[in-house]
Amino acid sequence: MSTATAPASDQKINIIPSVLPADYARLGEELQALEKAGVDRVQWDVMDGVFVPNLTFGPDVIKSVRSWVDVPFEAHLMVVEPDRMLQQWVDAGCELVIVHAEACTHLHRSLASLKDMGAKAAVALNPHTPVEAVKNVVDLLDLLLVMTVNPGFGGQAYIKTMEPKIAEAAALLRNADHYVELEVDGGIGPETIDGAVKAGARALIAGSALFKYPEGLEYGVSDLRARARAAVPGLQ
Numbered sequence: 001m002s003t004a005t006a007p008a009s010d011q012k013i014n015i016i017p018s019v020l021p022a023d024y025a026r027l028g029e030e031l032q033a034l035e036k037a038g039v040d041r042v043q044w045d046v047m048d049g050v051f052v053p054n055l056t057f058g059p060d061v062i063k064s065v066r067s068w069v070d071v072p073f074e075a076h077l078m079v080v081e082p083d084r085m086l087q088q089w090v091d092a093g094c095e096l097v098i099v100h101a102e103a104c105t106h107l108h109r110s111l112a113s114l115k116d117m118g119a120k121a122a123v124a125l126n127p128h129t130p131v132e133a134v135k136n137v138v139d140l141l142d143l144l145l146v147m148t149v150n151p152g153f154g155g156q157a158y159i160k161t162m163e164p165k166i167a168e169a170a171a172l173l174r175n176a177d178h179y180v181e182l183e184v185d186g187g188i189g190p191e192t193i194d195g196a197v198k199a200g201a202r203a204l205i206a207g208s209a210l211f212k213y214p215e216g217l218e219y220g221v222s223d224l225r226a227r228a229r230a231a232v233p234g235l236q
């Protein structure tokens, strides 16, 4: 589909920070700084120490800072058995919840449950997991997340060999009867965002690269957005 006929939403670039590198002693202020910097959403990297070898936020942490900003929250659940707590993430103020295909025995039911809760539903795919894993649930998806690192930590190197997989995912989603946003996460920065967007990504998760800009968050968000828009003609 040429961008000339693509729905406006498919032409929109979303720059989304991972909260992972933030200063947890000043979480509210950090969120306000991200909102001021012009981010489109905020992603909470939820890790349980089992699905990935790291442990991060619970729903109460997210709930405690929900009122500090208006920007939408999304929860990336890098956890086993995500069905056990779906309602808590929604109640904590996450309007979009991302479960891992690898963690769901009944992925169709997990996604349908999120929709029943009034949340947007999404699936994340680890680098080894084929796009094929979600072809039977595209009708339930609001977003598909293709990981460009092996999840668990920030600051890892972008896995460029994921770009054909991003393109394959984009082709699958273009055939859906509704817009499904294609998001990538891991090692996204000024040197890698071009390749990810050219491959088809429209939502870019940036953690360490964004927080590392010496010019600050506002400059970083603008720079990443400009680089993403320059990658494909017509992107907004």
Ligand code: DX5
Pocket: 018, 020, 045, 076, 149, 150, 151, 152, 153, 154, 155, 156, 185, 186, 187, 188, 205, 206, 207, 208, 209
């Ligand atoms: C999985 C996490 C990280 C984080 C982004 O490990 O999901 O990918 O969001 O981290 P950076 O942008 O530092 O790679």
